[in-house]
Amino acid sequence: MNGRTSRRGLLFGTAAVSAGAFLAACTSNEPKDQGPAADSGPAADDKPGKHVTIGFAGPQADHGWLNAINDNAENRAKKYSDVSLEITEGSNDTAQQIGQIETLINKKVDVLVVLPADGKALTQVGLKAMRAGIPVINLDRIFNSAQAYRCWIGGDNYGMGLNAGHYIGEKLKDKPDAKVVELAGLDNLELTKQRTQGFDDALRNYPNIRKVARQAAEFTVETGQAKMAQLLQAQPDFDALWNHDDDQGVGALRAIEQAGRDGFLMVGGAGALSAFQAIKKDDGVLKATVLYPPTMAASAIDLARALGQGKGVGGLAEFEIPASITLYSAVVDKDNVDQYMPTGFR
Amino acid sequence: MTQHASPPRDATGKLPPAGRLPSWRLMSARADVRTLSLLGVLAVLVVIGGVTEPDSFLDVRNLQLILTQASVIGVVTVGMTFVITSGGIDLSVGAIVALASVWATTVATQEYGFAGILFTAVLVGLGCGLVNGVLVAYGRMVPFIATLAMLASARGLALQITDGRTQVVTVDSVLSLGERDAYVLGIPPLFLVFALVTVVGWLVLNRTTFGRRTVAVGGNAEAARLAGIDVRRQRLYLYLLSGLCCGIAAFLLIVLSGSGQNTNGNLYELDAIAAAIIGGTLLSGGRGTITGSVLGVLIFTTITDIFALNNLQSDVQQIAKGAIIVAAVLVQRRTANTT
Numbered sequence: 001m002n003g004r005t006s007r008r009g010l011l012f013g014t015a016a017v018s019a020g021a022f023l024a025a026c027t028s029n030e031p032k033d034q035g036p037a038a039d040s041g042p043a044a045d046d047k048p049g050k051h052v053t054i055g056f057a058g059p060q061a062d063h064g065w066l067n068a069i070n071d072n073a074e075n076r077a078k079k080y081s082d083v084s085l086e087i088t089e090g091s092n093d094t095a096q097q098i099g100q101i102e103t104l105i106n107k108k109v110d111v112l113v114v115l116p117a118d119g120k121a122l123t124q125v126g127l128k129a130m131r132a133g134i135p136v137i138n139l140d141r142i143f144n145s146a147q148a149y150r151c152w153i154g155g156d157n158y159g160m161g162l163n164a165g166h167y168i169g170e171k172l173k174d175k176p177d178a179k180v181v182e183l184a185g186l187d188n189l190e191l192t193k194q195r196t197q198g199f200d201d202a203l204r205n206y207p208n209i210r211k212v213a214r215q216a217a218e219f220t221v222e223t224g225q226a227k228m229a230q231l232l233q234a235q236p237d238f239d240a241l242w243n244h245d246d247d248q249g250v251g252a253l254r255a256i257e258q259a260g261r262d263g264f265l266m267v268g269g270a271g272a273l274s275a276f277q278a279i280k281k282d283d284g285v286l287k288a289t290v291l292y293p294p295t296m297a298a299s300a301i302d303l304a305r306a307l308g309q310g311k312g313v314g315g316l317a318e319f320e321i322p323a324s325i326t327l328y329s330a331v332v333d334k335d336n337v338d339q340y341m342p343t344g345f346r
Numbered sequence: 347m348t349q350h351a352s353p354p355r356d357a358t359g360k361l362p363p364a365g366r367l368p369s370w371r372l373m374s375a376r377a378d379v380r381t382l383s384l385l386g387v388l389a390v391l392v393v394i395g396g397v398t399e400p401d402s403f404l405d406v407r408n409l410q411l412i413l414t415q416a417s418v419i420g421v422v423t424v425g426m427t428f429v430i431t432s433g434g435i436d437l438s439v440g441a442i443v444a445l446a447s448v449w450a451t452t453v454a455t456q457e458y459g460f461a462g463i464l465f466t467a468v469l470v471g472l473g474c475g476l477v478n479g480v481l482v483a484y485g486r487m488v489p490f491i492a493t494l495a496m497l498a499s500a501r502g503l504a505l506q507i508t509d510g511r512t513q514v515v516t517v518d519s520v521l522s523l524g525e526r527d528a529y530v531l532g533i534p535p536l537f538l539v540f541a542l543v544t545v546v547g548w549l550v551l552n553r554t555t556f557g558r559r560t561v562a563v564g565g566n567a568e569a570a571r572l573a574g575i576d577v578r579r580q581r582l583y584l585y586l587l588s589g590l591c592c593g594i595a596a597f598l599l600i601v602l603s604g605s606g607q608n609t610n611g612n613l614y615e616l617d618a619i620a621a622a623i624i625g626g627t628l629l630s631g632g633r634g635t636i637t638g639s640v641l642g643v644l645i646f647t648t649i650t651d652i653f654a655l656n657n658l659q660s661d662v663q664q665i666a667k668g669a670i671i672v673a674a675v676l677v678q679r680r681t682a683n684t685t
Binding site for chain 2: 067214222224258
């Protein structure tokens, strides 16, 4: 009798203790906003959830792509009733951007999205935000330390070159002794080197193709025109041109028109609206452009919201958002340009 | 004002400290040596270009290309030469080109066609020049500071007007001026404008009272004032002139690139100053040569051309450019000492 009671008591006691521990585990998990425990679904969706204040700090929008970054971020944030966006005036001045991010930290925003003018120089303030308990989504230009951000999302410069090279390679693979030229961007930027490296690596797959010339412009219309005019003079005969940037491509196309040249195909980079329109019209040398999508800013807002609500990303099995996302540098040509047209920036 | 009433020709002739003026002949002899040495450099470059890339360099189209590419910065350099000759400096030329080009290519202006674009570009250039001139001449600001301020604000305004976007030109009459069909006897219209600006600039600097006053102000401003020159008004005119040149250059750039962009004219100030200095214009003022400046521009453009034809990268180009500036100035110092 005694034994039975005591055994029952023991069993009951154990159950009670473990249930208590289980409950404690659940409740202690809740206020941290980490993990999926409190929500039924692990992935963020369009349904309103917990309110999230997102701080956004970007560089000065001095050209089309960065403008598109700001527009994408703002429009995406407006889409969500549970998100409010604190956006700072863009600046290319490192000190000023640090100040702006510190202001956002002091305002105690829930999540920070930062596109640093200079990733290395802003690493410290990223660390500061993370230490203050504000997770950072690092957009595009990467911080020096993995501790300075919770998630990085950005474009793939190497992939741009690679895909441009493969596109040109496939177009020219049956042409013996094909010649290509490259109009690169600002040579003192790491991204320009990566784009060139990817292009060269892709071309190695096509032994019939040779890169005969490369000139570096400065991502501006003016330099695009000047350098392209030179390339055309230097190379009386070539089959394809890979131009790193659609903005300098406006100048390059002008030089091509002024020289009255055709007979080659041109592949651009970035995904400007004017490039999409020219590709769609298909009445010039520009046949395709390789994306460096400004929609990454909209995705960064999505990630920030998911992070603020303690959710994961739809379509993935994980309960948390990933630590890094590298976008795909899709090739947009006549076949798929309509799909991408709304993402084109001016 | 009363001083101003005296005949300027006599007045400048009486200037002992700016005494380079009476020794006209000696100066022109020196200038000839300098011009010849610059022509020599250009000739050497042509030989180098011809030897390394005979097919593409010694081609009419390449000559046309060099002349076209030299035109925009060339017009700016003519204006800069005047300012430097007067002992001043204009750091805002690139920014003014940018502002004039974006203002002239905003959609509202493009509705007025060719004339709308041309006049807006020139007016914006003149307006910026006026502000520079008033600040320097009547605000007694150091030219370096006044034009640095203009550099910053004109670039800022250009960015604000465009919102960072490239303004694509849709006016055919403007665009066609840059096409091959518009060439006059094989000469690009842009270069014709550059040549016209050069000739007018040379005449004004060397054959007019205005030019002599410019040299006098640069040589010794106080002496010039005592001699009856309205130094402040002269300075105002000089910055206006530089602004005008920037406006014209902006229009040429619009024709050339088919667009206006706030990044236009990047570092023009340094290119124009470099061309003027290797041309033989004294940075301290008092001596200026339009011929030298134009040769300086042509030398730089030809180097860029040769480098591009030989497929050299931009880092090498920049190193060479720096070396040439140093070499040119050293050679000039030697010739200046020996004559």
